[in-house]
Amino acid sequence: DTAVSQTPKYLVTQMGNDKSIKCEQNLGHDTMYWYKQDSKKFLKIMFSYNNKELIINETVPNRFSPKSPDKAHLNLHINSLELGDSAVYFCASSPAVNQPQHFGDGTRLSIL
């Protein structure tokens, strides 16, 4: 009955690989987000979708590509992983863009 669920919880992979993180919310929310939290706990927005439409696209490398097949899902695909991509990635959702956000428990990505 988890509201915002991300898979996998941990991802350890080699530099140069391509990987995906999946996110699903069962709250019926219209808006979903991806955040990156670095080792100093600084949380930065990456992307946001509203009703499957991209509304926020921060300055992130184009190796990162979000995909929203439907309102309940927002996946993140990362190509050619680099050491600096190591971080915790959080998915979140909200009923509307100015409403409080509900976060998943994060995916800890470690690049070897």
Next chain:
Amino acid sequence: SQQGEEDPQALSIQEGENATMNCSYKTSINNLQWYRQNSGRGLVHLILIRSNEREKHSGRLRVTLDTSKKSSSLLITASRAADTASYFCARRWGAGGTSYGKLTFGQGTILTVHP
């Protein structure tokens, strides 16, 4: 930068004491939100205060907002060991365009409550 600051970076108190965390920002906001993050978990929303509000309460939590000073504070009264977590303020700014719905988070305050 829109980010502003939070202080203190870390706060250590005894159970039963009050904890106050502060958040400052640099540009006008639409609303300001406080979140809690337990170790290894996602953020949990605590309180949202709009730019035309000055104070909000939720249980043992009290949030104030001073738009003239561009600052907010979160007060946790009668703290418990279970309140140990990181606390973040997030500013929502912008009314469309590339700022639409964007929240800007600070680096948070790490609160430790000793039993």
